[in-house]
Structure formats: structure tokens, C-alpha cells
Amino acid sequence: MSNKIHSILNEVKLDFLGISQNESFARGVVANFVSQCDVTIEQLSDIKTAVSEAVTNAIVHGYKGTTGMVTLACRLYSSNDRFTKTLEIAISDNGIGISNVEKAREPLFTTQPEMERSGMGFTVMETFMDDVTVRSAPKCGCIVTMRKTL
Amino acid sequence: MLTILRQDDSIIAQISGDLDHHNAIEIRSKIDDLLIKYPNCDLILNLSGLNFMDSSGIGVIIGRYRNQQQRGKKTYICGVNSKISKLIELSGIKKIVPIIDNPSAISTLNKGGEAV
Ligand SMILES: Nc1ncnc2c1ncn2[C@@H]1O[C@H](COP(=O)(O)OP(=O)(O)OP(=O)(O)O)[C@@H](O)[C@H]1O
Ligand SMILES: [Mg+2]
Numbered sequence: 001m002s003n004k005i006h007s008i009l010n011e012v013k014l015d016f017l018g019i020s021q022n023e024s025f026a027r028g029v030v031a032n033f034v035s036q037c038d039v040t041i042e043q044l045s046d047i048k049t050a051v052s053e054a055v056t057n058a059i060v061h062g063y064k065g066t067t068g069m070v071t072l073a074c075r076l077y078s079s080n081d082r083f084t085k086t087l088e089i090a091i092s093d094n095g096i097g098i099s100n101v102e103k104a105r106e107p108l109f110t111t112q113p114e115m116e117r118s119g120m121g122f123t124v125m126e127t128f129m130d131d132v133t134v135r136s137a138p139k140c141g142c143i144v145t146m147r148k149t150l
Numbered sequence: 151m152l153t154i155l156r157q158d159d160s161i162i163a164q165i166s167g168d169l170d171h172h173n174a175i176e177i178r179s180k181i182d183d184l185l186i187k188y189p190n191c192d193l194i195l196n197l198s199g200l201n202f203m204d205s206s207g208i209g210v211i212i213g214r215y216r217n218q219q220q221r222g223k224k225t226y227i228c229g230v231n232s233k234i235s236k237l238i239e240l241s242g243i244k245k246i247v248p249i250i251d252n253p254s255a256i257s258t259l260n261k262g263g264e265a266v
Contacts, residue, residue, distance in 0.1 A: 020172035027202070045202075045233055052204040056171045116178070116209035120241060124205055127240055 009085065010036065010076045018059045018070045018093065026055045026072055030089060033074045037085055037150045046128035047087070047148060053121040054091035054144045060112065062095025062142055069094070085150045092143035098136040105134065151199075152177050154184055161191045166199025169207035178210055185217065193218050194250075198229025207234075208241045215247050226250050 012033055016022045027048045034047060051072075058070045073090040098104045105126075110119035125132045129146040136142035153164040163181050167173070185193060193214055197203070215225040228250045230238050238244065 020170075020175075023170050023172050024168055041232075042236075046236070048202065049204050049237060052170055052202075056204065056206060060171060116174075116213040118205060118209050118212055118241075120205035120208055124237065124240065128236075 006078045013073045050125045050128045058093035062093035090145045094141040162194045164196040168202040171206040174206045192224040203234045
């Protein structure tokens with residue numbers, strides 16, 4: 001990629017309890033963090049939705065039936081071209097983890113159909129952000145890293 | 151937030167604010183309680199007041215659609231605004247739950263006419 005990440009402009013890291021009240025809190029923090037860039041209403045809405053998906057997954061899947069801490073890290077990088085910035089958001093939990101990440105990322109795949117989940121979360125993250133990586137293993141938690149050029 | 155109206159043979163559930171996993175729990179149970187009380191009603195979900203929705207909201211819509219289908223009743227969505235349209239589009243939900251322009255279009259639909 002010619003448009004390489006240049007240097008870090010800002011960084012925020014936050015640990016919060018994985019309870020559903022904190023879903024809107026996490027969205028608010030990220031919305032605040034990106035307000036230092038010129039983001040469009042659509043970009044802001046995309047970012048908030050992707051964050052909500054990853055945080056909800058940590059709470060409902062990672063910590064299913066239990067409660068643990070969720071970590072949100074936001075970083076803003078300048079690009080070599082000086083015209084764009086890259087937003088990087090990492091959301092992680094120490095929950096049950098995922099045995100088959102490739103399968104989990106497939107559209108409509110869900111392990112909780114009885115909870116009215118439809119297996120859309122990863123598809124939303126992939127569509128609304130430029131790039132999504134998922135690192136997970138059983139009993140080792142899950143870390144979702146998403147990037148978007150702004 | 152949720153405001154529910156009953157109009158003719160329809161329950162109109164107006165959902166506003168954020169429809170995420172946190173709020174879905176209460177919204178779902180309030181709508182379900184009312185539809186158990188009025189099992190002969192169609193359901194119209196008015197989403198015009200929504201500021202935010204994620205996949206949990208898609209789950210709420212599909213779940214209500216399934217319950218209504220078991221009673222032989224219909225479900226419609228109206229008021230898809232710019233804040234949620236991208237998600238609604240991506241979900242493909244309109245293939246199973248028709249999107250109508252406004253709640254009054256329903257009476258026309260039920261008479262076999264077209265939504266206006
Ligand atoms: N943090 C996590 N820890 C453990 N398992 C996870 C985690 N995130 C996702 N998964 C697994 O990946 C599957 C797919 O996740 P995805 O978000 O795409 O769909 P969903 O959460 O099941 O449904 P929806 O997001 O539409 O409500 C989940 O059903 C779950 O099995
Ligand atoms: Mg999900």
C-alpha cells in the first residue's frame with residue numbers, strides 16, 4: 001500500500017465492565033474520539049455501528065452467562081500522503097473465544113439463534129469498516145481490530 | 151424508547167432513540183406482551199425516530215416477524231431513515247418484512263391494493 005501509516009496522532013485506551021449499559025457508552029467514547037477528524041455523518045454512523053457489534057459480541061458471546069472486562073483501544077494515525085488519517089479500533093475480551101474464526105465470520109452464522117441473533121455482526125463490521133482482523137482461540141478471549149481511512 | 155398505538159387491526163410500535171442489545175430486551179418484551187393481548191393484530195414497526203440501530207435491532211424485527219407469522223399475522227416496517235438505511239439494506243430484511251411508506255398505507259394493503 002502506498003498510503004502507509006505514518007505516525008500516531010492520538011490514542012485512548014479504556015477498560016469497562018461487559019454489561020449492556022456500556023454498549024452506548026463505548027459508542028459515545030469512539031464518536032468523541034473521531035470528532036477530532038473531519039468525519040462525515042455516514043462515516044460516524046458506520047464506526048459507531050461497527051463498535052457496537054464488537055462490544056455486544058464480547059458481552060453476549062465472550063462472557064455468555066458471566067461478566068468480565070472489555071477493553072476498547074482507539075488510535076489515530078496520520079498517513080504519508082498527509083491528506084488522510086487512519087482510525088484503528090481494537091475491542092477485546094477475555095471470554096470463551098472462538099474455535100473457528102473463519103466460520104464465525106460467515107454471514108448469518110450464529111451460535112445463539114434462540115437469543116434472536118442473526119449472525120450479521122461480523123458482516124456489518126466488514127462492510128462498515130475498511131479492514132477487520134479477528135484473533136481468537138477457545139478460552140483465550142477475542143480481539144477484533146478494525147481500521148478505517150478518514 | 152417505545153410508544154405503542156392500536157389502530158383498527160394494527161399495533162403500531164414506534165421505536166425511537168437507540169435500538170441496540172441493551173434496549174432490545176425491554177422493547178421486545180413490551181411489544182410481545184401487547185401482541186399476546188391482541189393476537190389478531192398486524193404489527194407495524196415505525197422506525198422513524200431511531201438515531202441508532204445495530205444487528206440486535208435486526209434480530210428484534212425478525213423475531214417479531216416470526217411470532218406474527220405463527221399467528222398468521224403480518225409485520226411491516228416504516229420510517230427507515232438515513233441513520234439506519236444502510237444496515238436495513240445490508241440485512242436484506244425487506245425480502246421478508248415489507249417496508250411501507252407510512253402506517254396508513256396498511257389499510258390499503260389489506261384491501262389488496264398497493265402501498266402509496
Ligand atoms: N467475542 C466473542 N467471543 C466468543 N464468540 C464470539 C465473539 N464474537 C463472535 N463470536 C461468535 O461468532 C458468531 C458470529 O458473530 P456475529 O456477530 O457475526 O453474529 P451474532 O452475534 O451471532 O449475531 P448478530 O451479531 O447478528 O446479533 C457468534 O454467534 C459467536 O459464536
Ligand atoms: Mg454479533
